Amino acid sequence: MKFTKMHGLGNNYILFDQVGYPENILQEQDYPELSRKISDVNFGIGSDGIILICSSEKADFKMRIFNEDGSEAKNCGNGLRCVAKFLYDNQHVTSPHFTIETLGGIVSVVVEVDNNKDVEYVTVDMGEPKLLKGMIPMEGDPFTLTVNESYTFGEEMYKLTCLSMGNPHAIMFVDNVHDVALEEIGPKIEYSSVFPERVNVGIVHVKNRKEIDYRVWERGSGITMACGTGACASVVAATINNLLDQNQAILVHLPGGNLSIRWDEQGHVWMRGEASYICHGELEHVFN
Numbered sequence: 001m002k003f004t005k006m007h008g009l010g011n012n013y014i015l016f017d018q019v020g021y022p023e024n025i026l027q028e029q030d031y032p033e034l035s036r037k038i039s040d041v042n043f044g045i046g047s048d049g050i051i052l053i054c055s056s057e058k059a060d061f062k063m064r065i066f067n068e069d070g071s072e073a074k075n076c077g078n079g080l081r082c083v084a085k086f087l088y089d090n091q092h093v094t095s096p097h098f099t100i101e102t103l104g105g106i107v108s109v110v111v112e113v114d115n116n117k118d119v120e121y122v123t124v125d126m127g128e129p130k131l132l133k134g135m136i137p138m139e140g141d142p143f144t145l146t147v148n149e150s151y152t153f154g155e156e157m158y159k160l161t162c163l164s165m166g167n168p169h170a171i172m173f174v175d176n177v178h179d180v181a182l183e184e185i186g187p188k189i190e191y192s193s194v195f196p197e198r199v200n201v202g203i204v205h206v207k208n209r210k211e212i213d214y215r216v217w218e219r220g221s222g223i224t225m226a227c228g229t230g231a232c233a234s235v236v237a238a239t240i241n242n243l244l245d246q247n248q249a250i251l252v253h254l255p256g257g258n259l260s261i262r263w264d265e266q267g268h269v270w271m272r273g274e275a276s277y278i279c280h281g282e283l284e285h286v287f288n
């Protein structure tokens with residue numbers, strides 16, 4: 001099996017190009033195991049998960065993403081930019097504007113080609129955030145929002161703003177994202193019974209009305225260098241807490257680099273950022 005390893009701001013995935021092939025080249029149950037094995041840094045390649053690029057009946061292409069622990073997620077912002085760059089560079093498309101189906105819905109992407117014909121930036125229309133508890137999903141009245149609401153996990157109380165960008169995010173606002181022990185808080189909240197499908201946990205510091213800092217504990221992968229859907233969720237969360245203004249491009253600083261995120265007046269969230277190659281290769285003896 002040929003693979004390409006790519007990253008968006010250090011959030012790295014092993015991509016398998018299955019375009020034109022049946023979606024299940026492997027048995028369906030083998031993908032979680034493949035992701036766990038490949039993601040292992042000692043016995044595999046080392047990654048935050050795997051991505052399958054498939055043909056689609058509803059959009060130009062389809063993306064599936066499995067986390068490091070083998071769980072399948074419905075969306076992945078950094079993965080979408082990598083997939084868009086890969087598809088364009090490998091001439092699966094001629095137009096830089098196309099659509100990708102995810103389990104969370106269909107998104108449109110635009111790749112930006114520079115003078116050397118090298119794609120550096122990709123913009124994705126990530127669609128509308130889902131704000132109701134029932135859509136995230138999380139416990140409580142399914143028709144209400146979670147805006148700076150207090151929850152106790154273990155001994156500690158946390159104020160969470162929660163929403164889904166296709167995948168669930170719990171966001172809390174802090175004075176300094178580097179002072180927080182995310183490796184302790186992250187798993188406590190991820191596995192809490194408040195979130196029946198688990199959750200990605202983000203900490204955000206609003207620097208001013210145009211810039212935020214953001215760190216993430218990802219469901220199924222732990223601490224990563226960046227999370228695209230999480231950056232979108234952070235901007236939406238800060239906006240509904242009146243800390244940012246809608247329709248303003250916000251610079252989101254993540255440990256792996258920056259993303260520009262805008263929640264427009266029609267309710268769509270736009271993400272612009274880089275996508276990069278790490279290496280290409282071929283897998284042997286995956287299931288030994």
Ligand SMILES: N[C@@H](CCC[C@H](N)C(=O)O)C(=O)O
Binds near residue numbers: 075
């Ligand atoms: N890193 C991704 C999100 C990957 C999935 C996430 N861990 C989940 O399980 O929801 C991104 O860039 O959005």
